[in-house]
Amino acid sequence: MATHARGLTGAGTTTPAPTTTAGDTGGTGGTGGTGDAQAAVRVRNLHRSFNKAGGVLNGLDLDIAPGEFVALIGRSGSGKSTLLRALAGLDRDVAGHGQITVPESVSVVFQDSRLLPWRRVLDNVVLGLKVKVAAERGTQALAEVGLAGREKAWPYELSGGEQQRASLARSLVREPQLLLADEPFGALDALTRIKMHVLLRRLCEVHRPAVLLVTHDVDEAIVLADRVIMLDDGVVRTDVRIDLESRSQADPRFAELRSFLLAELGVNEETLPGQRIAS
Numbered sequence: 001m002a003t004h005a006r007g008l009t010g011a012g013t014t015t016p017a018p019t020t021t022a023g024d025t026g027g028t029g030g031t032g033g034t035g036d037a038q039a040a041v042r043v044r045n046l047h048r049s050f051n052k053a054g055g056v057l058n059g060l061d062l063d064i065a066p067g068e069f070v071a072l073i074g075r076s077g078s079g080k081s082t083l084l085r086a087l088a089g090l091d092r093d094v095a096g097h098g099q100i101t102v103p104e105s106v107s108v109v110f111q112d113s114r115l116l117p118w119r120r121v122l123d124n125v126v127l128g129l130k131v132k133v134a135a136e137r138g139t140q141a142l143a144e145v146g147l148a149g150r151e152k153a154w155p156y157e158l159s160g161g162e163q164q165r166a167s168l169a170r171s172l173v174r175e176p177q178l179l180l181a182d183e184p185f186g187a188l189d190a191l192t193r194i195k196m197h198v199l200l201r202r203l204c205e206v207h208r209p210a211v212l213l214v215t216h217d218v219d220e221a222i223v224l225a226d227r228v229i230m231l232d233d234g235v236v237r238t239d240v241r242i243d244l245e246s247r248s249q250a251d252p253r254f255a256e257l258r259s260f261l262l263a264e265l266g267v268n269e270e271t272l273p274g275q276r277i278a279s
Ligand SMILES: Nc1ncnc2c1ncn2[C@@H]1O[C@H](COP(=O)(O)OP(=O)(O)OP(=O)(O)O)[C@@H](O)[C@H]1O
Pocket: 050, 056, 074, 075, 076, 077, 078, 079, 080, 081, 082, 083
């Protein structure tokens, strides 16, 4: 897998990010570092701060293997989005240094779909895609996410869940080696979330990108990920492999993992209302 060079797609942007291979990146951003043929993502000694004491990321190290699905949890304000934005190259004005290596092709999905309202769904999906068969690939991607026949719809004609499906199609049509997702299902109702979980898992099995998913939802993390990591004090404090045979919440091991992760987050399970368990 090619690393060092980085292209940024998704989120309505198609401009390739500049390539930096220097070991240390300053506040002007850029990523790079020592290559590791085995890793899709390699982060070393990453620091980021926003003019406040303590910093947000304080020497963070992280590796993600090709095709590996990593869920990132942590209390509110612990720096999850800051890390994701650093990997996406979206933090050029942030003070910091450290080494980041990401694949050439990176897609980003956010909580809101960021579809351009003045473009039809298919146009949104293939925006900036410079291949002759863009429309064909976009149509295929829409079919993959369950939106066959909606190519000519306007974004406002889609439900929230459908808009997120279109956003996933826009990311996957670029066949990214790394998919960065910042609470992509956070605004969806419970049933739609479950459907999106099934969809995302299936898409990842087919396309095999490395994934970093930011989520507040511990159950979502366990259902989707190969590994769950937790940020605390600006570093990865907890790193758990999800070694479940099935992802059924009825599996006692699922409950064990949930309890462990909630305890790591400092959440008392017994005081939580309802079924959905979020940090
Ligand atoms: N552009 C910015 N300017 C100033 N401070 C910022 C900026 N972005 C993030 N921060 C601060 O950095 C810290 C980490 O923010 P970040 O959004 O990464 O946390 P998070 O873990 O994603 O939080 P949440 O779970 O609430 O979304 C917070 O204290 C936040 O206020």
